[in-house]
Amino acid sequence: MDRTSGGRQLTGDSRPAGAGDSSELVSRSRELEDVSFGAIVEADDACRIQWATPAGLEVVGRGIAARFAASGPERFDEIRTQAAAAFDGLDHVGPEVARPRAFGGFSFHDGHEPESPWDGFEAASFVVPQVLVTRSDDGTWLTTIAQRADEATRCLEDWHERLADLPAMRPSGSGPGVRSTGRTTAPEAWQRQVEAALERIANGDLTKVVLAQALSVELGGPVDVPATLERLRRQYPNCYRFLIGRDVGGTFFGAPPERLVSKRGDRVETEALAGSVPRGETPEEDDEYVERMVESEKFQREHGLVVEAIRDQLEPLARELAIDEQTIRRLATIQHLQTPISAMLERDGHVLDLVEALHPTPAVGGVPPRAALETIRETESFDRGWYAAPIGWFDAAGDGEFAVGIRSGLAADETVTLFAGNGIVADSDPSEEWEEVQLKFRPILDELR
Numbered sequence: 001m002d003r004t005s006g007g008r009q010l011t012g013d014s015r016p017a018g019a020g021d022s023s024e025l026v027s028r029s030r031e032l033e034d035v036s037f038g039a040i041v042e043a044d045d046a047c048r049i050q051w052a053t054p055a056g057l058e059v060v061g062r063g064i065a066a067r068f069a070a071s072g073p074e075r076f077d078e079i080r081t082q083a084a085a086a087f088d089g090l091d092h093v094g095p096e097v098a099r100p101r102a103f104g105g106f107s108f109h110d111g112h113e114p115e116s117p118w119d120g121f122e123a124a125s126f127v128v129p130q131v132l133v134t135r136s137d138d139g140t141w142l143t144t145i146a147q148r149a150d151e152a153t154r155c156l157e158d159w160h161e162r163l164a165d166l167p168a169m170r171p172s173g174s175g176p177g178v179r180s181t182g183r184t185t186a187p188e189a190w191q192r193q194v195e196a197a198l199e200r201i202a203n204g205d206l207t208k209v210v211l212a213q214a215l216s217v218e219l220g221g222p223v224d225v226p227a228t229l230e231r232l233r234r235q236y237p238n239c240y241r242f243l244i245g246r247d248v249g250g251t252f253f254g255a256p257p258e259r260l261v262s263k264r265g266d267r268v269e270t271e272a273l274a275g276s277v278p279r280g281e282t283p284e285e286d287d288e289y290v291e292r293m294v295e296s297e298k299f300q301r302e303h304g305l306v307v308e309a310i311r312d313q314l315e316p317l318a319r320e321l322a323i324d325e326q327t328i329r330r331l332a333t334i335q336h337l338q339t340p341i342s343a344m345l346e347r348d349g350h351v352l353d354l355v356e357a358l359h360p361t362p363a364v365g366g367v368p369p370r371a372a373l374e375t376i377r378e379t380e381s382f383d384r385g386w387y388a389a390p391i392g393w394f395d396a397a398g399d400g401e402f403a404v405g406i407r408s409g410l411a412a413d414e415t416v417t418l419f420a421g422n423g424i425v426a427d428s429d430p431s432e433e434w435e436e437v438q439l440k441f442r443p444i445l446d447e448l449r
């Protein structure tokens with residue numbers, strides 16, 4: 001058992017801790033029989049989160065023990081400051097894996113306003129859930145978090161009983177069916193957008209930009225997001241899975257293949273993921289696509305820009321930086337060039353320092369960053385919101401893990417808005433880029449049909 005602090009216990013009410021509030025957090029854990037994670041986050045009227053990593057950690061959470069929110073260019077720093085106050089003096093009794101964590105993320109652009117369809121999604125927002133269920137190699141644990149020890153213990157017993165009534169398995173069923181789809185960007189508009197980006201590249205203003213589209217999918221009924229994520233797990237077992245639902249607005253969810261960064265102590269892992277070709281009908285065809293990508297000067301340039309940018313951002317913070325050999329990331333519907341990158345930090349910091357340094361990598365933004373962001377803002381006719389932005393968690397020690405919020409969608413009632421983009425460099429062909437973007441809608445779209 002880990003007792004994070006001696007835990008001065010405060011009297012007080014059960015308001016969530018957050019900005020300007022220095023009440024300490026108390027958390028208590030107990031081991032659980034297995035329970036359906038989907039059933040815990042089924043109701044969409046509460047604040048809920050779900051997070052799963054390719055390495056096997058799975059977490060669901062409900063309610064709010066603490067909330068941090070910020071906007072503008074200082075948003076990373078503001079979240080760090082608010083979280084430091086809330087986590088200061090944290091009194092956790094339970095195993096380390098079941099410790100309280102803050103889950104949430106950032107919008108792609110720092111000037112983001114939480115307007116429709118992104119109500120509830122501020123430019124930066126994190127929640128330490130009141131109830132967490134964590135599954136890993138260390139078993140399944142229930143954790144409850146409150147401002148006082150007696151509250152945390154009472155909540156632990158209540159939720160233990162509540163969970164005993166939930167099923168251990170919940171059918172993931174089939175998709176609600178697609179009635180119609182609507183594009184933000186017609187093929188002719190895409191052609192013009194890519195040509196305009198290519199002109200900026202030819203003028204030397206830009207080297208790479210990732211342009212995206214949104215696809216609005218009208219469904220035959222309401223979407224069950226936890227069940228959709230469960231079906232995505234079967235198709236994309238090596239991807240992250242996340243769900244973020246606030247008490248207002250829609251539910252943002254996805255199955256991203258791309259890690260932005262993970263930090264544990266002074267060890268950092270990240271990757272470059274850029275360059276896409278389809279899967280073939282046969283293993284031979286798969287390999288032919290891969291060969292074309294590996295040998296293509298255009299794909300290698302597109303990918304290399306991401307590796308270089310990550311190296312440049314990490315180098316000032318790291319004392320050792322290792323860029324592994326390029327490999328292929330083969331997913332059910334698409335294949336990517338991938339380069340794993342790891343580092344040891346010069347001095348222990350916070351995972352949000354790394355998130356701030358890395359976001360957006362040229363896998364979702366471009367080179368040079370400022371010109372790419374300007375091009376994205378001027379070109380795209382929809383609000384990226386949290387698409388392609390950092391989504392993940394951090395803890396009291398500043399450790400954490402973030403995925404890039406791609407292969408994602410925003411669900412509200414009977415509509416899911418999907419997002420997908422592609423890197424444009426010199427020699428990009430607008431119609432090939434169009435095809436690659438459509439492939440990236442497929443993971444979620446296939447599960448909604």
Ligand SMILES: C=C(O[C@H]1C=CC=C(C(=O)O)[C@@H]1O)C(=O)O
Pocket residue numbers: 210212258273274275276336362363364388406407419420421422423440
């Ligand atoms: C921007 C997306 O993918 C990125 C990740 C892998 C490959 C990419 C590409 O080939 O352009 C993108 O950089 C997306 O899925 O919306």
